Amino acid sequence: MLRKLALGGIKSRFRDYAVLFSGLVIASAVFYMFMALATNKDFLNQNSSVGMTSFIFGLGEVLLVIITTVYIVYANSFLMSMRQRDYAMFMMLGAKSRKIAQLIFIETVTVGILAAAVGVVVGVGLTGLVGQLLMAQLHAPATHFAALWLPALLATFAFFVLMFVVAAFVNAHNLLKTPVLALLHAAQTPNRLQLKPLRLTVQAILALVLLGIGYWAMQQLGTLQIAGLALALVTIVLGSYFLFNSLLVWLIGLLKKNQRFAAKNLRTFTLSQLSFRIRDYTKILAVVSILFALALGAITTGMGFERDIPTLASMQNTYDVVTVDATASTQAEAKKLTGVTSQTAYHLKADQKHVYFDAAELAKNPLLLVTTYRLGGVTPTKVTAQNFAKAADMAPQQLTQFLTKADFGKNVTVASAAQFAALGGKTHVATTYQVSDFRANYDVIEKLANTTAKQNGFKSADEAGQKFAYYSLINGIFSGMAFMGFFLGIAFLAMLASTLMFKILSGANYDQGRYLMLQKIGVRPQLLRRSIRQEIGALFFFPGLLGVVHVLFGLQLFKGLIQQPYHNLYIPFGIFIVLYGLYYLITVWLYERIVVKKDIATD
Amino acid sequence: MTQQPVVSVHDVTKIYGKAGEKQYQALKGVTFDVQPGEFVGIMGASGSGKTTLLNILSTLDRPTAGSVAINGKDVTGLKGNQLSDFRAQQVGFIFQDFNLLENLTARENIALPKALQNVSHKQQQAAVDKIATTLGIEGVLDHYPTELSGGQKQRVAAARALVQQPAILFGDEPTGALDSQSARELLNTMKHLNEQEHVSILLVTHDPFSASYAQRILFIKDGQIGQELVHGDKTQEQFYQEILSTLGTFQQ
Ligand SMILES: Nc1ncnc2c1ncn2[C@@H]1O[C@H](COP(=O)(O)OP(=O)(O)OP(=O)(O)O)[C@@H](O)[C@H]1O
Ligand SMILES: [Mg+2]
Numbered sequence: 001m002l003r004k005l006a007l008g009g010i011k012s013r014f015r016d017y018a019v020l021f022s023g024l025v026i027a028s029a030v031f032y033m034f035m036a037l038a039t040n041k042d043f044l045n046q047n048s049s050v051g052m053t054s055f056i057f058g059l060g061e062v063l064l065v066i067i068t069t070v071y072i073v074y075a076n077s078f079l080m081s082m083r084q085r086d087y088a089m090f091m092m093l094g095a096k097s098r099k100i101a102q103l104i105f106i107e108t109v110t111v112g113i114l115a116a117a118v119g120v121v122v123g124v125g126l127t128g129l130v131g132q133l134l135m136a137q138l139h140a141p142a143t144h145f146a147a148l149w150l151p152a153l154l155a156t157f158a159f160f161v162l163m164f165v166v167a168a169f170v171n172a173h174n175l176l177k178t179p180v181l182a183l184l185h186a187a188q189t190p191n192r193l194q195l196k197p198l199r200l201t202v203q204a205i206l207a208l209v210l211l212g213i214g215y216w217a218m219q220q221l222g223t224l225q226i227a228g229l230a231l232a233l234v235t236i237v238l239g240s241y242f243l244f245n246s247l248l249v250w251l252i253g254l255l256k257k258n259q260r261f262a263a264k265n266l267r268t269f270t271l272s273q274l275s276f277r278i279r280d281y282t283k284i285l286a287v288v289s290i291l292f293a294l295a296l297g298a299i300t301t302g303m304g305f306e307r308d309i310p311t312l313a314s315m316q317n318t319y320d321v322v323t324v325d326a327t328a329s330t331q332a333e334a335k336k337l338t339g340v341t342s343q344t345a346y347h348l349k350a351d352q353k354h355v356y357f358d359a360a361e362l363a364k365n366p367l368l369l370v371t372t373y374r375l376g377g378v379t380p381t382k383v384t385a386q387n388f389a390k391a392a393d394m395a396p397q398q399l400t401q402f403l404t405k406a407d408f409g410k411n412v413t414v415a416s417a418a419q420f421a422a423l424g425g426k427t428h429v430a431t432t433y434q435v436s437d438f439r440a441n442y443d444v445i446e447k448l449a450n451t452t453a454k455q456n457g458f459k460s461a462d463e464a465g466q467k468f469a470y471y472s473l474i475n476g477i478f479s480g481m482a483f484m485g486f487f488l489g490i491a492f493l494a495m496l497a498s499t500l501m502f503k504i505l506s507g508a509n510y511d512q513g514r515y516l517m518l519q520k521i522g523v524r525p526q527l528l529r530r531s532i533r534q535e536i537g538a539l540f541f542f543p544g545l546l547g548v549v550h551v552l553f554g555l556q557l558f559k560g561l562i563q564q565p566y567h568n569l570y571i572p573f574g575i576f577i578v579l580y581g582l583y584y585l586i587t588v589w590l591y592e593r594i595v596v597k598k599d600i601a602t603d
Numbered sequence: 604m605t606q607q608p609v610v611s612v613h614d615v616t617k618i619y620g621k622a623g624e625k626q627y628q629a630l631k632g633v634t635f636d637v638q639p640g641e642f643v644g645i646m647g648a649s650g651s652g653k654t655t656l657l658n659i660l661s662t663l664d665r666p667t668a669g670s671v672a673i674n675g676k677d678v679t680g681l682k683g684n685q686l687s688d689f690r691a692q693q694v695g696f697i698f699q700d701f702n703l704l705e706n707l708t709a710r711e712n713i714a715l716p717k718a719l720q721n722v723s724h725k726q727q728q729a730a731v732d733k734i735a736t737t738l739g740i741e742g743v744l745d746h747y748p749t750e751l752s753g754g755q756k757q758r759v760a761a762a763r764a765l766v767q768q769p770a771i772l773f774g775d776e777p778t779g780a781l782d783s784q785s786a787r788e789l790l791n792t793m794k795h796l797n798e799q800e801h802v803s804i805l806l807v808t809h810d811p812f813s814a815s816y817a818q819r820i821l822f823i824k825d826g827q828i829g830q831e832l833v834h835g836d837k838t839q840e841q842f843y844q845e846i847l848s849t850l851g852t853f854q855q
Contacts, residue, residue: 263724268711269704276706517702520663521763522691523719524684 016082016509020075021115023502026494027071028119028160029126033491034064035152036127037484042144047480056557059229060488063290066237069163070287071499072112076167078506079111080175087175101172108171112164116157123156124148126494134486138306139442139472140479203246210239215553222560240546241286248285248542249278266523266531273511273535284503285543291499292547292580295492297554300572302485304562305478310438311563312474317467318368318380319432321445322401323452326431330451336444339436346430349415349423350407359385360417369395385414400465402430405457438471446472481561497583504536504587508594515595528596533588540584548573607675608636609771609803610660615669617655617826629655631826632669637771642797642804644817646850652826653807654775660805661694661773662686674770691716695764695772699779703748703760710735710744713762720767734762737800738792754785758792765796771803772796778813790816811850815843822849 037043038057087100128147135142214235217228224231252275255261262268274281321337323330344365349356357367366382371394383391392399392412399412407428415423433448435441449461449468462469515528555565617630629652637643647653658664660671662678671678673693681689690696703712710731717727735741738758748756757777764772774793778786794816796802808814816839822830832849834842 259724263714263718263727264721265718268718269707269715272704272706272711514704514706517704518715519687520690520696520698520702521716522687522689524687526684527719 013082016078016506019502019505020078020082021111021118023498024072024075024111024115025119025122026498027068027075028116028156029123030491030495030498031064031068031159032120032123032152032156033127033130034060034488035155036123036147036149037487039151039155040144040146040149043142043146046143047140047145047483056229058226059233060294062233063237063294065159067287067291067495067499068159070283071502072160072163072167074284075502076108076164076171078502079108080171083107084175084178097176101176104172104175105168108168109161109164112160112167116160116164119160120153120156124153126491130487130490131483134483138479138482138486139439139475140483141476142480142483145483200246200250203242204250207239207242207246210235210242214239215556218554219556221557236550237286237290240289240550241282243546244282244285244289244542248274248282252278266518266527269518270531270534273514273531274538281503281539284499285539288496288499288539289543289546289550291492291496292543293550293554295489295496296547296572296576297489297551298485298492299489299576300485300551300555300569301558301562301565302482302489303572304558304565304567305482305485307567308563309471309475309478309482312478313438313467313471315370315378316470317398317401317465318370318434319401320435320438320441320467321448321452322430322432322466323448324402324404324430324456325428326452327455330448330455333444333448333451334431334433337433337435337441337448339440340433341436342432342434344432346402346432347420348402348407348428348430349420349425350410350428351423351425353410355403355407355410355412356415356420356423357388357413358417358420359414360420362388362414367391369398371395385416388414397465400463401467403456404428408458438467493579500539500583501587501590504539504591505594508591512595516597519597525596525598529592532592532595536584536588536591540580540587544577544580606639608672609639609641609674610637610805611670611672611675612636612656612660613670613672615656615659615666615671617652617659617664618667629826630659630666633823633826633828635821635828637803637805639803640797640801642794642816642818643806644814644820645805645807645823646809646811646814646820646846647823649809651823653809653823655826656823657773657775657805657807661696662690663696691719692767693770695761695767695769697757697760697764697772697774697777699776703756703763705748708745708747709740709751709755709759709762712748712759713744713766716763716767730766731762734766737796738762738765739788752785753781754788757781757785757789761789761792765802769802771805774804774806774808776808776810777806778808778810783812786810786813811843811846814846815839820846 038061041054044054044057083104087104090100090103091097124147127149131142131145131147134140135145214232217224217232217235221228252271256268256271256275262271323334326334346361346365346367347358362384366384367388368380369383369391370378371381371391372378381387381391396412400408403410403412435445438445445468446461449464449466453459453461453464453466456464458464460469518528519525558565612633612635615630615633616628618626618628620626633652633656645653645656655664659666660673662681666679669679673689676689676693678689703709704715707715710728713731713734714727717730722730731744732741735744738761740755740758740762743751743755743759746755748759751759757780761772761777772793778789781789790813793804793806797804804817806813806817814820815834818834820832820834821828822832830849832842832845837845
């Protein structure tokens with residue numbers, strides 16, 4: 001009988017449960033995605049060049065546990081808010097407390113287990129899908145990567161079940177302690193905005209100090225090591241929370257007090273909507289700002305590593321590929337290169353001891369050789385007959401790619417045009433190619449480099465001194481990091497989306513009545529929509545802003561690992577802000593569809 | 604009196620349910636007028652169509668056929684912003700279940716219709732204070748709805764309906780959720796508004812005592828107006844008795 005009642009409750013509020021359930025499924029799926037990397041030690045060791053990776057994942061694990069806990073606690077209070085009236089009703093009808101407690105327990109744990117089970121399945125699917133996509137995109141081998149990873153599965157399941165068992169106890173306990181009347185009216189109890197200036201000021205100062213310490217700790221990671229990460233974690237999470245708690249309360253209070261401002265249109269209402277549930281909001285906003293930072297940070301770092309691959313490869317070799325005595329089929333293949341920025345043919349001749357470039361050709365098209373080494377990219381030296389000897393001395397490997405195996409080891413030098421013309425023997429043609437995007441041409445370059453090497457007697461592109469060899473070497477080291485960055489970025493983005501969506505849609509039911517009421521007393525629908533856009537806009541904007549600040553300081557963590565962590569930030573930030581903006585529009589649209597009736601008179 | 608009626612209802616019918624589905628005719632040709640300054644009661648058994656009628660008059664619903672004019676303006680064709688503005692400016696509505704916004708204080712609730720017209724803050728507050736004094740709720744303006752008694756909530760709702768000085772005030776069993784003391788207070792307030800401020804009132808109720816405050820009562824049965832009682836020079840007690848006996852015969 002009890003079980004029937006408990007499950008009946010789920011049936012009767014399907015949409016709310018759908019929101020709750022899909023939110024929890026995403027949360028557990030993301031948890032699984034993260035764990036699929038974090039608990040796979042072989043994968044981490046193989047795919048990262050940095051000893052710190054496991055620290056960073058450790059930090060991530062703690063953060064994710066905090067975030068998921070807030071999420072579950074929040075989901076749980078949503079579950080309770082849906083059910084407490086029913087429970088109160090059962091109690092009024094004389095149900096025994098023990099029975100009610102049992103009922104709550106069954107319901108809470110059932111929801112938790114179901115969500116975890118479905119979430120893990122979704123997580124495995126997403127992990128596989130995202131993993132495959134990224135591996136193909138980045139040409140990342142990602143060795144030992146596994147979509148179905150038992151330790152992650154167990155960790156996710158154990159965490160969710162544990163959390164929900166605890167939540168079930170807390171729920172049962174709370175419900176039995178709350179007076180029946182309060183339960184019946186819980187949704188309508190307003191939260192009077194506490195405007196205690198002293199407390200607000202203390203919180204605001206505390207928030208700034210905490211954030212300051214956190215940002216400093218990230219910068220001082222070199223000296224602080226793990227302690228620094230732990231410190232940053234604690235201070236930034238708390239700092240974000242206090243900042244929202246003080247800033248938002250202060251801001252809303254200020255705007256409401258400015259009566260000229262507040263007395264227009266629906267502003268009082270919009271502000272009250274925000275302040276009405278401010279306690280919920282501050283926690284969620286803190287979580288959203290951290291998720292925002294994690295997602296954006298991970299994607300930015302991923303891009304940084306990804307960008308480093310061609311940069312580092314170019315520090316070894318200017319030419320993306322060099323063909324020597326290209327056959328017709330090689331030439332045909334070379335035609336497939338896209339975005340070719342330069343293509344130059346050099347003629348070479350060889351005698352017993354020497355290989356000669358033509359001075360006239362070099363004067364026209366100087367060779368571009370990397371002779372200096374500097375962090376953050378290099379400008380290659382233009383090499384002509386004048387400085388050839390010195391350059392050849394400094395960069396002998398880069399000349400190998402112009403040679404056949406037969407000439408390998410001979411002294412490479414320059415002959416004047418006349419001397420060159422007089423030289424006998426076979427003339428070799430070496431054609432250099434530079435393309436704007438190495439990665440986009442990866443497959444063609446690989447083929448060209450390998451066939452050229454084989455054709456001219458080298459065992460491999462590596463031996464022939466082709467850039468491709470460096471590139472794949474560096475790619476092997478860095479693409480693992482880029483892979484992790486993008487993978488986690490996508491996972492956190494999903495979680496961010498689901499958190500905001502959940503927060504906002506879970507309030508829609510209560511708001512529906514309010515908006516209908518407003519329409520009945522003659523508020524224009526467009527004014528309601530504006531109020532909604534503003535309310536949701538505030539929820540998106542503030543955590544987004546703080547998230548950006550977190551990332552700007554957080555990139556300090558990667559100073560030693562990425563050439564220029566702050567270079568071209570507008571690309572990841574731009575992409576992310578566009579996604580976030582789209583997400584905002586979708587949320588507003590969904591919300592308006594639920595709460596604003598087109599025309600209340602027509603139905 | 605040849606004044607333009609404030610409410611003019613002509614041959615209004617309402618059929619619920621779309622063609623082809625199960626249909627139910629809730630109103631079967633209702634016609635009546637309310638003159639400016641009149642206090643009219645509408646009575647009828649449960650399910651007789653009172654709420655349906657009131658919703659149509661207050662533009663919350665549309666009639667299937669027939670016309671409704673408020674202050675001479677046909678409201679059945681209004682759409683979009685016109686409709687919203689009409690609701691905000693011309694009609695006041697007190698609902699059975701208060702319908703206050705529980706995240707606003709009483710003062711903010713009452714000021715809302717004024718704020719929508721972008722009236723200055725000062726004028727808003729002056730209007731709120733005036734109507735609150737009339738209704739006797741000046742002491743609880745800074746309370747949230749959950750901090751008010753049922754009677755106070757209903758008076759706050761009335762204040763919100765009246766702050767715009769609408770052409771007519773509609774009430775759908777506004778005393779339904781109140782104890783007899785609070786109900787009596789609210790009715791006295793309405794009577795006062797009607798007599799002193801000349802607010803036209805249309806009150807739906809099935810409580811004979813509430814109805815006895817009206818100057819004229821329309822009885823509705825199965826979607827039609829069946830009978831009309833006029834207060835005239837009778838005392839309220841006499842009128843009350845007359846309503847009781849009419850109900851007795853009318854219901855059969
Ligand atoms: N949305 C609707 N769809 C279909 N039928 C409806 C709808 N609303 C009301 N009805 C029907 O129309 C009739 C009149 O309903 P109405 O709500 O107007 O009654 P009422 O006089 O206000 O009753 P009460 O005194 O109980 O409030 C009832 O039989 C009801 O079942
Ligand atoms: Mg009714």
